[in-house]
Amino acid sequence: MEKQLYNYLGAIHIHTNLSDGSGDIDSITKAAKNAELDWIIITDHNNFDIQEGIYNGVCVIKGEEISPSKSDHYIALGIKKLIEPQDDVQKIIDEVKAQDGFGFAAHPDESDNRKNKAHPIKWTDKSIIPDGIEIWNWFSDWADNYDESNIFKIAYSYIFRNKLIQGPHPKTLKWWDELNKNSEHVIPAIVGVDAHALKFSKYIIPLKIFPYKDCFKTLTNVITLESKLPKDFQSQKRAILEAIKNGNNIMINRHIKKDIPLIYTEDKTIIIKLSTKAQIRIIQNGTTIHTEFNNCLKFPIQEKTKYRIEVYLKDRPWIFSNSILIK
Ligand SMILES: [Zn+2]
Numbered sequence: 001m002e003k004q005l006y007n008y009l010g011a012i013h014i015h016t017n018l019s020d021g022s023g024d025i026d027s028i029t030k031a032a033k034n035a036e037l038d039w040i041i042i043t044d045h046n047n048f049d050i051q052e053g054i055y056n057g058v059c060v061i062k063g064e065e066i067s068p069s070k071s072d073h074y075i076a077l078g079i080k081k082l083i084e085p086q087d088d089v090q091k092i093i094d095e096v097k098a099q100d101g102f103g104f105a106a107h108p109d110e111s112d113n114r115k116n117k118a119h120p121i122k123w124t125d126k127s128i129i130p131d132g133i134e135i136w137n138w139f140s141d142w143a144d145n146y147d148e149s150n151i152f153k154i155a156y157s158y159i160f161r162n163k164l165i166q167g168p169h170p171k172t173l174k175w176w177d178e179l180n181k182n183s184e185h186v187i188p189a190i191v192g193v194d195a196h197a198l199k200f201s202k203y204i205i206p207l208k209i210f211p212y213k214d215c216f217k218t219l220t221n222v223i224t225l226e227s228k229l230p231k232d233f234q235s236q237k238r239a240i241l242e243a244i245k246n247g248n249n250i251m252i253n254r255h256i257k258k259d260i261p262l263i264y265t266e267d268k269t270i271i272i273k274l275s276t277k278a279q280i281r282i283i284q285n286g287t288t289i290h291t292e293f294n295n296c297l298k299f300p301i302q303e304k305t306k307y308r309i310e311v312y313l314k315d316r317p318w319i320f321s322n323s324i325l326i327k
C-alpha cells in the first residue's frame with residue numbers, strides 16, 4: 001500500500017506595493033488561492049513590513065529580497081528584522097546567518113544578450129557561496145527572452161509570454177551541481193515567480209502586466225509531508241521554512257502541466273511517478289547518467305552520493321527535484 005502523503009504548493013519571490021509590485025496582501029492571497037496555492041513567501045526589495053499570517057486560507061510568510069542596486073540580489077528567509085543592502089555580498093550572507101536565517105542567490109545568471117533595455121542583475125562572484133540558489137526565475141527567464149525590437153515582437157512577448165520561458169539557465173544548474181558536489185549537505189534550490197503585477201501605461205491604455213494569478217500558475221515549489229500541516233500559522237511557517245531550508249521541495253512549472261509528481265527513495269531505489277509519459281533524466285553530480293521516456297521509473301542507486309531528477313514534457317522543462325543525498 002502506498003503511504004499517505006500531503007502536498008503543499010507554494011510560490012516564492014513575490015513583490016507587493018511595499019516595493020515595486022502593485023498588489024496588497026488581500027489581492028495577492030486571493031490570486032494565490034485562485035491558483036490553488038497553500039502558501040506564499042513575500043520578498044519585497046529591502047523592505048520587511050508585511051504582516052505575516054493566514055489570509056484567505058493562504059499562509060503568508062515574509063522574507064526579504066536584499067537588493068544592492070547593481071547586482072547580487074539575495075532572497076533572505078527566516079530572518080527577524082530588515083537587512084540593509086550593501087555592496088559586500090558576503091556581509092549580507094553573514095548577516096542573514098547571524099539572524100538564524102538562510103538565503104538564496106536570486107536570478108544569478110541573467111543574460112547579457114537581451115533584446116530589451118532591462119539591465120541584467122547577476123550574482124557577480126561565484127566564489128561567494130550562498131546558502132542556496134534560485135535556479136529558475138519566471139520573470140528573469142521572460143526578460144532574458146523578451147524582444148522589444150518592434151511592436152509585433154513586443155505584442156508576441158506579452159501575449160504568448162509562457163512561450164518565452166526556457167527553463168533554468170545552464171550556467172546556474174552547473175554552479176548548483178558544483179556547489180552540491182563540494183558540499184556534504186544538500187545545497188537547496190527554489191524556483192521563484194518574481195511576481196510584480198506591474199501597472200504599465202506606456203501605450204495609452206493602462207495595462208496590468210502579468211497579474212499575480214497568472215504568475216502563481218507557473219513556477220511552483222511543492223512540499224510533500226507525511227502528515228497534514230498544523231492549523232496555526234507559526235507551526236505552518238516553521239514546517240514550510242524547514243522543508244525549503246533542507247531542499248525538501250520539488251520545483252514544477254505548472255503552466256506545462258499542473259499534475260504533481262511523486263519522487264522518493266526506497267530500498268536503494270529512486271522512484272518517480274508522473275501523470276503522463278515524459279522524458280526523465282537522472283543526474284549524478286552534474287552528469288546525466290540515465291534518460292528514459294516513461295511515466296514511472298524505478299532507478300536502482302549504485303553509489304552513495306547526490307542525485308537529482310529533471311523531467312521534460314515535449315522538450316519543455318517541467319519538473320526539477322532538489323538534490324537527493326543517498327547515505
Ligand atoms: Zn531581483
Ligand SMILES: [Zn+2]
Pocket residue numbers: 013015065194
Ligand atoms: Zn524580485
